[in-house]
Amino acid sequence: MQLTFPIVEQPDEFTLETGRKLFLGPVDFLKGVVAMNGLPPADRLEVCFAGRSNVGKSSLINALTGRKGLARASNTPGRTQEINYFTVGDERYIVDLPGYGYANAPVAVVEKWQNLLKQYLSGRQTLRRVFVLIDARHGAKKVDEEIMTLLDRSAVTFQVVMTKVDKIGQKQLNESLEATREALSRHPAAFPEIVLTSSDKGDGIATLRAIISAID
Numbered sequence: 628m629q630l631t632f633p634i635v636e637q638p639d640e641f642t643l644e645t646g647r648k649l650f651l652g653p654v655d656f657l658k659g660v661v662a663m664n665g666l667p668p669a670d671r672l673e674v675c676f677a678g679r680s681n682v683g684k685s686s687l688i689n690a691l692t693g694r695k696g697l698a699r700a701s702n703t704p705g706r707t708q709e710i711n712y713f714t715v716g717d718e719r720y721i722v723d724l725p726g727y728g729y730a731n732a733p734v735a736v737v738e739k740w741q742n743l744l745k746q747y748l749s750g751r752q753t754l755r756r757v758f759v760l761i762d763a764r765h766g767a768k769k770v771d772e773e774i775m776t777l778l779d780r781s782a783v784t785f786q787v788v789m790t791k792v793d794k795i796g797q798k799q800l801n802e803s804l805e806a807t808r809e810a811l812s813r814h815p816a817a818f819p820e821i822v823l824t825s826s827d828k829g830d831g832i833a834t835l836r837a838i839i840s841a842i843d
Contacts (some may be wrong), residue, residue, distance in 0.1 A: 631819075632787075632820065634821050634823055645840045646735040646833065646836030646839065649718065650692055650817075653711075653716055654716075656697060656713055657714050658722070660712050661708035662685075662751065663709070666712075666747075666751070668712075671717065671719060671753065672720070672753055672755050673754050673841060674720070674721060674754070674757070675756075675757050675843060676688060676757075676760060677708075677760065678708045678758055678759065678761070679768070679771065680727070680789075681762075682692055682726070682761070683760065683790040683795050683826055684698070684790075685698040685699060686698075686837065688721065689826070690725070691721075691835060691839075692713070692721070697793075703734075704835075707830075710724055710725070715773075718746075724747075725740055727770060727774060748777060749781040756785065757786075758788045758822075759788070760787075760790050761789050763795055763823070764794055764799070766802070767810035772810055772813070773823045774776055778816045779814050779815055783816060784813065785814075785816055786818035786838075787811060787818075787822070788821075788835065789807070789824065790825075791825060791826075792823045792825050793827055793828045800823075822838065
């Protein structure tokens with residue numbers, strides 16, 4: 628019996644090399660966007676990263692691009708309320724969505740962010756995939772399922788990337804994967820493979836680069 632939402636297998640050498648080369652070139656911060664009219668031209672494919680505050684999103688983007696200070700982590704969860712765009716050569720946009728699930732932000736700020744997010748997800752035709760980051764220590768939570776439901780409604784394919792896999796043992800990882808797979812089974816927009824990563828150890832980074840380079 629085939630496992631539902633298996634861990635993605637390591638790509639072949641050619642695909643890994645294509646991913647490596649994609650991120651060897653210029654990778655730069657382009658702009659932070661607070662309204663739809665501020666989005667850059669839709670002149671290339673883009674993928675975006677979404678996740679709860681403190682899930683390790685900035686660290687993952689920095690590891691992925693090989694630039695330590697490219698995406699800046701905030702000490703205050705939910706502080707950054709912009710959609711941040713990064714250029715990867717002339718081929719891709721990497722998009723960093725604000726962390727969600729923060730409790731201390733004002734209601735008006737949360738509502739503004741949610742509205743912008745909904746508009747972006749439903750109206751950006753060049754968006755090919757959303758990578759939803761899940762902390763491997765905790766598995767998918769209710770707030771993660773809320774963003775997954777929004778992606779279902781927006782008909783945007785999303786793929787789960789488990790972060791911080793180096794922080795736990797195999798037993799806890801298996802339990803986290805089980806909870807996450809159960810959550811994913813309820814969401815039709817979910818891509819059928821899970822990526823395991825560690826920004827500190829570099830686990831899964833080459834695989835994620837290859838996945839991004841292969842999206843068309």
